[in-house]
Amino acid sequence: MQKILIEGGHKLNGQVRISGAKNSAVALLPASILANSPVTIEGLPNISDVQLLSDLLEEIGGDVSWDGQTIMINPEKMVDMPLPNGKVKKLRASYYFMGAMLGKFNKAVIGLPGGCFLGPRPIDQHIKGFEALGAEVTNEQGAIYLRAKELRGARIYLDVVSVGATINIMLAAVRAKGKTVIENAAKEPEIIDVATLLTNMGAKIKGVGTDVIRIEGVPELHGCRHTIIPDRIEAGTYAIAAAAQGKEVIIDNVITNHLEALLAKLREMGVRVEESDEQLLIAPRNTLKSVDIKTLVYPGFPTDLQQPFTALLTKAENTGVVTDTIYSARLKHIDELRRMNAAIKVEGGSAIVSGPTKLQGAKVKASDLRAGAALIVAGLMADGITEITGVDHIDRGYQRITEKLGDLGANIWREEMDEVEITQFQNL
Ligand SMILES: CC(=O)N[C@H]1[C@@H](OP(=O)(O)OP(=O)(O)OC[C@H]2O[C@@H](n3ccc(=O)[nH]c3=O)[C@H](O)[C@@H]2O)O[C@H](CO)[C@@H](O)[C@@H]1O
Ligand SMILES: C=C(OP(=O)(O)O)C(=O)O
8 A cells, every 4th residue: 555745845847748538537437338339449558447447348258458548449349247346346337337337238247446436326226227228227246236127218318417317328328229318417528538439339429518408329339449538537637737837837738628628727826728729837926825715517617626625725815715515525524624624614514715824744645546646736836745655545536646746756656564553544
């Protein structure tokens, strides 16, 4: 087990290249199950979530090979094997095996997903969609059983705008008989990326990127080649780190439109932000002004950037209010930031950050992926050494984060934890 150490105070300068999008990758890999010939996906991030899904594809009989960041998946020998537990529990996106296996085999047995604990994360809208398509869905001892004689297109209104439910229903509906309409669908760029892959496989999908998606089911889907979009959350994290502790940082391989809500807030704070074709330049001024943020579904401010942004606000003058309307309990980073001297109060579900405060290095624990990103941003700004445990969470979503920040000039490294530290960590 490793920990990350950061000696704060070093300015970030230079260029960082963004990897493929985690939240696309984790849906694109299961989507390959639906094809009847090899699917090649280029530009995948080297993160543990992707490795786990690649292993799961092999568990059900997929022939998987890697060449750098490119995966080739031959789904021809895949079978409808139950995946009740094991790796499925280690990440959220294993739920996409439900939609993909239901679409391919008319049945699936998948354990309840894991992923970051952000408060309750129900999957009732996924199940509502599968049932509307004709599946019988039961929960037996922590695993979801899905069975259908045949899938039939349906009109499905999502009661909550959900990324996962939108993609999962799309995965099942592309092979259903007839027409499916998903109303109140989510519009995140990763949904468009998955729909692009499915369309290249022969699916008929219209309206992605709007809140009504129309799908005409087809009897078969074939293999294809696809290049993943860049990770807007990784890019946003580096933009926040650059605003917090940068001189001039260029973020390369980014679709800047995907980050408009964040960039608007950085500009309001007084950060110089320049956008060009596939790059962003971030250069903070000496003082930053506080702003309020409220997370919303895309294109609003992303919940996945709320935690690192909260760390940035500790450096800004006056008071900023952070409200997460997607996950109101996504606040576990706050206590850890307080250990580092941050002045943050939680009132009525919002975090009220007063600044500027000089953060102090401390021993802190990443309770989830973006809490980890928040602590790294804080560690870059802090006086002295910050020691972050819970690194497994960070490695779920950030490829080579210590190397990338090191190349920008941060003093950041990993160390193996000794047995005493591991025991202390596990008892926290
Ligand atoms: C693997 C992946 O892509 N993860 C992302 C995905 O998670 P995920 O797909 O799990 O998130 P959703 O968009 O589904 O969740 C949005 C909101 O809807 C609620 N909800 C969701 C489904 C459901 O059946 N019932 C229900 O009530 C959730 O509790 C949450 O409050 O979108 C989140 C919101 O942008 C991001 O934080 C995650 O990084
Ligand atoms: C919450 C996240 O991931 P997951 O849904 O995979 O847990 C995230 O990427 O911030």
